[in-house]
Amino acid sequence: MSPEELLQQLYDRTLVGNAPAVAELTRTGLEMGMTPASLLYDALIPSLEEVGARFERGDFFVPEMLIAGRAMSGALTILRPLLAETGAQMVGTFLMGTVKGDVHDIGKNLVNIMLEGAGFHVIDLGVQVAPEKFVAAIEEHQPDIVGFSAFLTTTMPMFKANINALQKAGLRDSVIVMVGGAPVTQEYADAVGADGYASDASQTVKRAKDLMNKRRAAVSV
Ligand code: B12
Known part of the structure; x- marks a missing residue:
């Protein structure tokens, strides 16, 4: 099988949620010398x-989304140690969670893997995380950054609710707030008063480091 054929099969099997085939193809791709980033x-x-x-078109329903998501998560489990492989030192602590009402976690998990790979200590609170739990x-952990992930337009307002909860607890100035997820935009992040937004995992790492450097520079002046 050529790398192109493997990518096509991986795409097709993920689409139909064939988890065993997706896992097998992921392993085969790695054995063939393909990079985790390319498979991803x-x-x-x-x-x-x-x-x-x-x-969105009504051709797939929730069960199809669910099995495709599971197949993807299986592949991520295989890729995780390779994506996170690094000699980087601890750069900071990143507390992450999917907001209340939202169960999407694949994007968040991918961000976590990349952050770990870049040397962050990541604490993952999981999905459906209520504002009180973030607070x-x-x-407890006094992270440098807290990240809120949301994949539904109906759960994005939880960013604001979380930020309000931090304010109420007197914590807003002690932690950098980053937001992200498929429907989130820079404009939305600005509107809710987040410190940072990123559209994908590698941008998140870059932005997280920038924000931490800025904060450290501001503290040392
Ligand atoms: C798989 C999936 C599911 C699975 C989730 C499985 C899981 N464990 O995550 C299941 C079946 C459970 C599901 C359920 C639902 N889903 Co759904 N789902 C999807 C799907 C197909 C893929 C999502 C995904 O994982 N993408 C892959 C990752 C890698 O996405 P990504 O955006 O590239 O991630 C990057 C960035 O977002 C960013 N990022 C992510 N988090 C964070 C956090 C921070 C801090 C930062 C900085 C960056 C960042 O970095 C990530 C990595 O690069 C999307 C379609 C889509 N295009 O997103 C719909 C989608 C998100 N779902 C949708 C809907 C409507 C639902 C349901 C309401 C359906 C229903 N009627 O029940 C439910 C809601 C359940 C709930 N309460 O949460 C809609 C949302 C529409 C909207 N705008 O609100 C979408 C967009 C489908 C569509 N086109 O209509 N879903």
């Missing part, structure tokens, strides 16, 4: 985007 960005993510497009975790 040239097959797995485009396939999930197509799943979303089909759902308690910030008090």
Whole structure:
């Protein structure tokens, strides 16, 4: 099988949610010397985007989305140690969670892997995280950055609710707030008063480091 054929098959099997085949193809691709990034960005993510497009058109329903998501998560488990492989030192602590009312976690998990790879200590609170839980975790772990992930237009307002909760707890100035997720934009992030937004995992790493450097420079003046 050529790398192109493998990517096509990986795309097709993810689309129909064939988890065993997706895992097998992911392993085979790695054995063939293909990079984790190529498997991810040239097959797995485009396939999930197509799943979303089909759902929107009414060609796919929730079960199809669910099995495709599971197949993708299986591949991520295989890719995780390779994507996170690094000699980087601890750059800071990143507390992450999907907001209340939202169960999408694939994008968040991918961001976590990349952050770990870049040397961040990541604490993942999981999905459906209520504002009180974010507040308690910030008090406990004192992270440099807290990240809110949302994949539904109906759960994006939780960013504001979380930020309000941080303000009320007197924590807003002690932590950098980053937001992200498929429907989120820079404009929306600005409107809710977040410090940073990024559209994908590698941009998140870059932005997180920039924001931390800025904060450190501001503190040392
Ligand atoms: C898989 C999936 C599901 C699975 C989730 C499985 C899981 N474990 O995550 C299941 C089946 C559970 C599901 C359910 C639903 N889903 Co859904 N789902 C999807 C799908 C197909 C893929 C999402 C995904 O994982 N993408 C892959 C990742 C890698 O996405 P990504 O955006 O590239 O991620 C990057 C960035 O967003 C960013 N990022 C992510 N988080 C963060 C956080 C921070 C801090 C930062 C800085 C960056 C960042 O970095 C990521 C990595 O590069 C999308 C379609 C789509 N195009 O997104 C729909 C989609 C998100 N779902 C949708 C809907 C409507 C639903 C349901 C309401 C359906 C229903 N009627 O029940 C439910 C809601 C359940 C709930 N309460 O949350 C809609 C949302 C529409 C909207 N605008 O609100 C979408 C867009 C489909 C569509 N086109 O209509 N879904």
